[in-house]
Each structure stands twice: as C-alpha cells, then as structure tokens.
Amino acid sequence: MILRIILKNFLSFDDEVQFDMFPNLRRTQLSNHIYTNRGVVPVLKQAAIYGSNGAGKSNLVKALEFIRGFAIDKDFLKKIELQRFFYLLKDNATAEPISLAVEFEHQDRYFFYDVEIGMKGIVRETLSETFPKEERMELVYERRNSKVAFAAEVKIDKAIVDATQTMLNKNRTASLLSLNAEFPIVQDVRCKQALKWFRGHLEIIGVHTLLPSLIDLLHKDKAMMEFARKLVLYLEVGVNDINVVETDFDQWAQAHMELANQLPGDLGTLESLSLNKNNTPVLSINVEEGIKKVHQLIFNNLGKNGFVGHLDTSSQSDGTLRALTLLPALYCASRLNKTVVIDEINFCLSPTMVKGIVEFFAKSEDTNGQFIFTTHDTALMETKDVLRSDEIWFVDKKEGASILYSHNDFKEHSTLSIQKGYNEGRYGAIRFVNLLNEHAKQ
Secondary structure (H helix, E strand, O other), X not given: OEEEEEEEOXXXXXXXXXXXXXXXXXXXXXHHHEEOOOOOOOEEOEEEEEOOOOOOHHHHHHHHHHHHHHHHOOOHHHHOOHHHHOOOOOOOOOOOOEEEEEEEEEOOEEEEEEEEEXXXXXXXXXXXXXXXXXXXXXXXXXXXXXXXXXXXXXXXXXXXXXXXXXXXXXXXXXXXXXXXXXXXXXXXXXXXXXXXXXXXXXXEEOOOOOOOOHHHHHHHOHHHHHHHHHHHHHOOOOEEEEEEEEEEHHHHHHHOHHHHOOOOOOOOOOOEEEEEEOOEEEEEEEEEOOEEEEEEEEEEEEOHHHOEEEEOHHHOOHHHHHHHHHHHHHHHHHHOOOEEEEOOOOOOOOHHHHHHHHHHHHHOOOOOOEEEEEOOOHHHHHOOOOOOHHHEEEEEEEOOEEEEEEHHHOOOOOOOOHHHHHHOOOOOOOOOOOHHHHHHHO
16 A cells, blocks of 8 residues: 655656645545555545646656666666656756655555665665654665665674675665565565565556556456456446457467467467557467467447347457456456556546546445546546545646645535536646637737
C-alpha cells in the first residue's frame, strides 16, 4: 500500500510536492473506502488524478516508475538518459539532484525509501522502517555516494560494512537494494521485504503499456480468467463471454500456414511463446510434456437476432482490447493486495467503461488492494458513491512547474457539484481553449 510519494526536481516538478493516500477522517462519506485494518495508519483504497494536457499527471506516474526501476534493477541508470529527468526549465537545472521518496506498507510494516540522484551519481539512498503511531523512523541503511551506514543500535559486523562498500564501489550507479538482492550481504529482512513490495506489489500501466503474455496469463491463471469473464459482460462492448480455446499445434499450423511460417523454427526448447501483431495479442504457444498447443482468446460477440459469433482478438476494437489489458491489473488490485497505478485510464475507453471499471473497484466489498489512476473523465467526479473528496487530486502548472493538491483542500459543501466546479475552473488544473477567437484575429 502506498502512503505517500514525495518528489522534487523531477521532470515538470520543481519544488517539492507530496501526493498521499491519507483520508480525511472527518468526512463520513464512503467510509468503506478507508482501510482501517491494515496496521495503524488508515489509508485510502483509490485515488483519481486530474489535470489538463501537459500539467504533469503522467510525470507523477513516471516518478513511481523511476524509483521502482532504480530500486529493483542495478543497471537502471545505465539504460536511461538521466539528464532529461531533471526539471529543465531553469538555469543550471542539474545543479541539484533529483529527489524521490515513497512511503509504503508491506506485510504490516511501514517503509520509507528515499533517493537523491545527481548527474555525477547517487548522492543518497536511504531505507527506513517507519512507526507512524510512535511518530518515529528507524534507519535500515543510509548510503551516501559509496559510503554506507547502518542504524547505530544495530550491530553490523565490520566485514559486512566493508563488503557492502566494496560492492558499491564496483557498482556506483546501482541501488543498494538491487545489489543486495543479487549479493545478499545485508541480511536485514527489511531489505528483502521492501524489495518484494517494489517487485511484486506495485503494478504500473502506462498509456502504451502492452501485455504480450495476456493470453498465456489468462490460460494459466484460472482465477484471473474467471474474473475477466465476469467483468467483460458488464463493460457493454457487445461481448457476453470470453474463453481461451486450445488447439493442437499441427492442426492449427495447417489452417494458418502463412502465420505458422513466421514462427521460430525450434519451438521444442521453449515452454511458451506469445505472438502479437500490431500491438494485439494473437495467440500463445505452449509446450506441455513435449506436445505443442496453441491457445487463442475467443470472444462471443453478439449479432442479429441473438446470433453469437466466435471471433478472435483481431476482430475486437482498441477499446475492448485496452479494457482486457486492464482487467488483470484490476484483478491484482482487487484480489491480490497490490497497488496498481494506471496512467490515462480513459485511453481508448468510453466514459461508461471507465465508470464501470472504477465503480467495480470502489464498491467491491472484498477489495484488498489500491487503485490509483490519472484521467480526464470528469463524469466520475459527479458519481458520489464512487469517489470521495479526498480521493480526487489535481495537477496544475504555475510558472512552468507542476503543482499538486487535493480536492479535500477546498472547503465547500458536499452538495456542490465537483464536476461543475472543475469545468468552471474553481479548482484550477484546467485550460480553457478557444481557437475561434484566435481564428477571428487573423
């Protein structure tokens, strides 16, 4: 569970800003949206982030992608152009380091992971365990450049300290968290717990994120498949069911010779292979006990006079496929206690589909994860039984830099229309475009 994210000097964010999932406990609306049984800190189950194009919504998502990538991949900084991640709209932009931090809960423990990265390397990396009820933090480790320190009250053998610093000297651009996973010198179980959250409990889906293994995933995970089958019916896309159909490979190849000829020659060494075309999942080939099987996703599309056609993914709309790509993530957030962050949830989706997905998560009583998304869909603001005031956030631009704030900061009566207020510019984070006036001037 995410508690808060803090960022500074990152992309469009110059000054320090904080996004958090702390509820306003004085608000009684939708009290079931607050997890009160997840340790000592009440936390919200979802959040919607609004703002005009170019305001910086996606950059908040990218901040999470950045800190997660740095935490789990020792080669992360080698794979990116670091300079472009600084706030560049000022003189001497890279003089100060990028600063990112995230506080999260995992296995009933709270962690604060904080990094500062400059053009010359890693300035600081800190992992702490937090105790919110006691309002204190306990250091797990602090790394400054290649020097590492542990909590004074924790006895660490000098050989461990020396070995850790030697490892950092050889891998100056890698996080200690990622290095310790490969070379477990620091035996503190909290390092493993924090890394496990980054690796397995934080899912981030961008606008153009693909899920090449979608068919294979649905084929192997029966619970996820049943979840997708139940939800696709309510998305109102003309599909009343989906199934993964299995076919013998040789039989399939005879009927699809052109496609079969494009496959690698030796499939016997592979356990599975996912085939995609034009960003669309086409099929999955699995080798089970030496026998090759083809799996395809088949949709029961409704036709005239009750006719039901059985069509594959190539016959489905971009919106249907986008929704299907999001369903596994929704399953993870709803059933597997994961935090799922989606950038532009409304991409390729109709307002009714967006509402259906968000409403399902918001109203499901057995939901146990978190759902955070950016969107332009203002109709959600008007749905009083879907979003709380403190679950609505805004990103705006001020003098070229992004600022971040919650609707909860505005003191107004609950009967006022949030959607109307947003469209009128009451909360900022919106641009009014009138191209007709510009045309008239010419």
